[in-house]
Amino acid sequence: MRRGLDRIIQQGKGGLVVLGHNDAVSRVSSGGFKLQGATFTPARLAELSKMDGGIVLDDSWSTILEANVHFLPNGTIPTEETGARHRTAERLAVETQKPVVAVSEGRRVATLFYDGKKVELAQPTEVAAHVNQDLQSLDRLRARLDDSESRLTRLEVTGMVTYRHAVTVIQRAEMVERLGRLVASRAATLGDEGRVVAVQLNDLLLGVDHTMRLVLLDYLRPLRSGSVEKALDTLDTLTPSDLEDPSRVGKELGFPDLDDPAEPRGHRILSKVARLPESVREEIVRDFGSVAKLMAADESDFLRVEGVGETRARQLKAFFDRLHSSAQEWEAILD
Secondary structure (H helix, E strand, O other): OHHHHHHHHHOOOOEEEEEOOOHHHHHOEEOOEEOOOOEOOHHHHHHHOOOOOEEEEOOOOOEEEEEEEEEOOOOOOOOOOOOHHHHHHHHHHHHHOOOEEEEOOOOOOEEEEEOOEEEEEOOHHHHHHHHHHHHHHHHHHHHHHHHHHHHHHHHHHHOOOEHHHHHHHHHHHHHHHHHHHHHHHHHHHHHHHHHHHHHHHHHHHOOHHHHHHHHHHHHOOOOOOOHHHHHHHHHHHOOHHHHOOHHHHHHHOOOOOOOOEOOOOOHHHHOOOOOOOHHHHHHHHHHHOOHHHHHHOOHHHHHOOOOOOHHHHHHHHHHHHHHHHHHHHHHHHHO
16 A cells, blocks of 8 residues: 555555545545456556546455545634645545545645544655654663663662663653654555564564563552553653653552652562462562562462462472572672
8 A cells, every 4th residue: 555655646646545445435435437356456546546536445455346436525624724625535435434544646645634643654764764753762771771670679688779761761651662663654655664663663662561560560659450451551651751750650650659669579580480370470569568578588488379380389499599699799899
């Protein structure tokens, strides 16, 4: 589809394409002609756009149903567009609830109207430049998130963690998620070229939402059913400037003073134990209640938990011993 629209722009012709078909599309269509078995190709779309009327595709965009169609949408639908083609496209999108693309002959730009939104589809080279820049920024931000999470682990193990350290991880995770959504929306206009970006993006976003949820599980006070989802919704409503302010983030999440010592429950640290089922992790957290108690536990303490046998008890003890050794090495480096 992206290549087809680019061909229409390159040949210096305008165009109007309805991306889908339903009864509403039929009602506002007049004239034109139906096509039989016209599989969509970029070249075919560009050739058919040379006629005065518009083009209608099926819902999968794989077949061209009609061409040279004259559209007559409801003229009372409000629109701020001035050109006849774009006014028709916006009204069509509202009345049919289908995506509609208008290609401007003079400006040589394709504009998508859908779900009350208007999006100008920039040239792929321009979009690619922005996307590459954003991916570099996202890579740096993800590295900062990983660093802050590693620091959070060390401070939890040594009993020196405060709510400020948890907020730092939450802030950076939310920033990564937001930038990821921006990159995804831009990459969507690249067509096939966007698939490479999608792979890179998936790697950079891997585990971010999971980490944020586990940090919230560890630090929200009190923790009730739906608390994590409510906190995520709250974060989503914060403006960029509010998100950059740790005090504001902490206040919105209901945290006490950010420099107060915190007592994490242990969900996030236990998630790093290999092959530990979530149900067993929750039982361990319910039994111990804090990272400090997990660090002080021995094998017999872990054996008391339902779902923990001797092998898993040894695994847990070895895991926390390694964390303790790593924390001691870290403290020695700081000294």
